[in-house]
Amino acid sequence: MSVRRLAEVQPESFAFTPENLEWARTLIARYPEGRQASAVIPLLWRAQEQHDYWVPKAAIEEVGRLLGMPYIRVLEVATFYTMFNLEPVGKYFIQLCGTTPCRLRGAEDIIKVCEKRIGPQRRVTPDGKFSWLEVECLGACCNAPMVQINNDYYEDLTTENFNKLLDDLAAGRPVKVGPQNGRVSSEPASGAATLTDPSLFDGSVVGAWRKRFEEEAEKARIAAEEKAAADKAAAAQAAETPKPGKPSDNTGGQKAADTPAARVADGKPAVAPEAQAKAADPKTSTTAEKPAAKLADVPPEARPTSFVATPGKGDGAGKAAPEAPPVSDEHKPELLSGPQGQADDLELIWGVGPKLAKMLNGMGVFHFAQIAKWNEMNLRWVDQNLGAFRGRAVRDKWIEQAQKLASGWRPESKIGDRPKD
Numbered sequence: 564m565s566v567r568r569l570a571e572v573q574p575e576s577f578a579f580t581p582e583n584l585e586w587a588r589t590l591i592a593r594y595p596e597g598r599q600a601s602a603v604i605p606l607l608w609r610a611q612e613q614h615d616y617w618v619p620k621a622a623i624e625e626v627g628r629l630l631g632m633p634y635i636r637v638l639e640v641a642t643f644y645t646m647f648n649l650e651p652v653g654k655y656f657i658q659l660c661g662t663t664p665c666r667l668r669g670a671e672d673i674i675k676v677c678e679k680r681i682g683p684q685r686r687v688t689p690d691g692k693f694s695w696l697e698v699e700c701l702g703a704c705c706n707a708p709m710v711q712i713n714n715d716y717y718e719d720l721t722t723e724n725f726n727k728l729l730d731d732l733a734a735g736r737p738v739k740v741g742p743q744n745g746r747v748s749s750e751p752a753s754g755a756a757t758l759t760d761p762s763l764f765d766g767s768v769v770g771a772w773r774k775r776f777e778e779e780a781e782k783a784r785i786a787a788e789e790k791a792a793a794d795k796a797a798a799a800q801a802a803e804t805p806k807p808g809k810p811s812d813n814t815g816g817q818k819a820a821d822t823p824a825a826r827v828a829d830g831k832p833a834v835a836p837e838a839q840a841k842a843a844d845p846k847t848s849t850t851a852e853k854p855a856a857k858l859a860d861v862p863p864e865a866r867p868t869s870f871v872a873t874p875g876k877g878d879g880a881g882k883a884a885p886e887a888p889p890v891s892d893e894h895k896p897e898l899l900s901g902p903q904g905q906a907d908d909l910e911l912i913w914g915v916g917p918k919l920a921k922m923l924n925g926m927g928v929f930h931f932a933q934i935a936k937w938n939e940m941n942l943r944w945v946d947q948n949l950g951a952f953r954g955r956a957v958r959d960k961w962i963e964q965a966q967k968l969a970s971g972w973r974p975e976s977k978i979g980d981r982p983k984d
Contacts, residue, residue, distance in 0.1 A: 567642045569620050570650035577621035583609055587629060599630045603640050606630070607647055616656055616713070617648040645698070653687045653694035655732050658711040661697040668707035672722050680729060692733055705749045706742055719744040719752075889947060896941035898927025907931045911968055913979030914959035919952050934965035 579587060587606055594601050603626060610622040618641055627637040641647045648656070659677060661670055677695045687694045703709045706718030710725075717728060717740065724743040731738045746752055762768045906929040909920040926948065928934065937945070939962075946956035960982040974980035 567645070567649055570617075573620045574614075575621070577610070577614065577619055577625050579610070579625070580613060583613055591629065600632050600636070603630060603632065603637060604644070607637070607641055611647060615651065615654075617651050650685065651687055651694075653681075654692045655712050657681075657693065657695035658698045658701070659695055660699075660701045660703070660707070660709055660711075662700040664700075664704035665708040669721065670708040673708050673710065673720055673725055676722055676725055676729075680726075693729070715740045718742045719746065890940060890944040892944070894940035894944045896937050896945065897933065899929055899933070900927065902929035907968070910977070911974060911979050912959070912961060912964050913974075913981045914955050914961075915979070919949070919955070922949065922952070931965045931969040934961055935969040937962050937965075 578584075587602075587609065590605060591599050591602050606626045606629065607618060607623070610626060611618045614622055623637045623641055624634055626632075627634045630637075641649065657677065659670065659673060661674070674697065681688055681693045681695050684696050685694065698711075701709065701711055701716070703716055703718055706716075708720050709716060709718040710720065711717075712732070717725075717738075719742040720728075721744075728738055728743065741748070744752070746754075906924070909915050909923055909928070909931075910917065912931075912934075915923070923929075926945070928945070942956055942962055946953060949955060964979065964982060
């Protein structure tokens with residue numbers, strides 16, 4: 564990037580017009596206190612538009628004053644962005660794209676026209692109407708070569724149409740923005756090559772689609788009506804067809820089954836006396852109630868077992884654990900409201916993962932020494948309160964592990980040392 568400096572000749576002062584000043588204050592108010600510097604670019608742009616399309620030193624200072632910014636900070640922005648002109652330009656400021664696509668399409672011929680009619684770059688013509696500057700890509704490569712004059716693009720240039728464009732601007736005649744060779748936007752130079760079928764635009768294609776949809780809908784309607792008529796006819800036929808009668812009671816001379824209905828029809832009791840006697844005999848009855856056995860009267864080996872899921876470390880996950888009687892709170896071990904100093908890493912106990920360690924902390928267990936002092940009943944009390952991890956404390960011998968850890972011993976693995984069976 565070339566060095567950009569302020570013009571040698573500067574106006575003595577700069578002030579926004581009342582309208583632009585009101586606009587600037589409205590814009591600044593959009594930003595939080597202390598963030599007003601974010602408005603520096605739009606304010607510099609408005610100053611450039613107001614001051615004949617270039618930014619003088621006085622305008623940079625005025626923008627800094629409005630935003631509470633040091634002058635040098637605003638100067639850094641103005642000299643960095645080439646969108647800000649730091650010296651006077653013509654009424655029609657021509658920015659000519661000189662990068663590869665435009666060069667290949669004749670930009671050098673356009674440069675020669677500028678040099679011949681206007682002079683060197685950055686020079687303003689004596690009448691103040693024109694100045695020009697070669698710039699980097701302006702993003703209209705498919706319409707190369709092209710120039711930007713003030714805020715508008717003029718594309719598909721040749722020496723002939725570019726000279727005519729400058730003549731019209733100089734004379735104050737209206738000019739056409741965009742392509743100068745008659746093509747529309749960025750269509751192919753030879754004319755449109757796709758979507759050329761007139762039926763795409765006169766509605767006939769859409770009409771054909773609509774007709775097809777209407778035909779399909781009509782077919783579906785007829786099929787539905789035919790099905791409804793067939794269902795109605797089948798229902799009518801079913802209503803006219805007599806239903807088969809009940810089975811005849813005529814047994815053809817054979818003995819009828821001894822059923823309650825038959826016995827009542829013959830004037831006999833619904834249940835035969837011998838059947839009543841059989842049902843009353845506890846030796847032969849299949850419906851007599853039996854007293855429910857109490858769990859206490861069942862031997863331990865015959866009691867139901869509880870399968871407690873114990874995901875995590877160890878090979879005992881998912882094994883059946885005998886249902887143990889509950890342990891009363893009198894065996895509750897000493898629990899703490901918080902760690903005494905630095906809490907121990909309970910995950911060093913084999914079988915204790917992050918969730919179980921968090922559960923133990925919630926119960927008030929923070930140190931190996933706490934667990935090392937427990938007795939068997941203390942351990943069983945804790946174990947029964949581990950929820951889905953119930954059985955883990957007893958199975959993995961927490962007291963034995965904690966005693967080793969409390970002595971200063973540490974396992975090689977971060978997940979602990981599996982206790983021996």
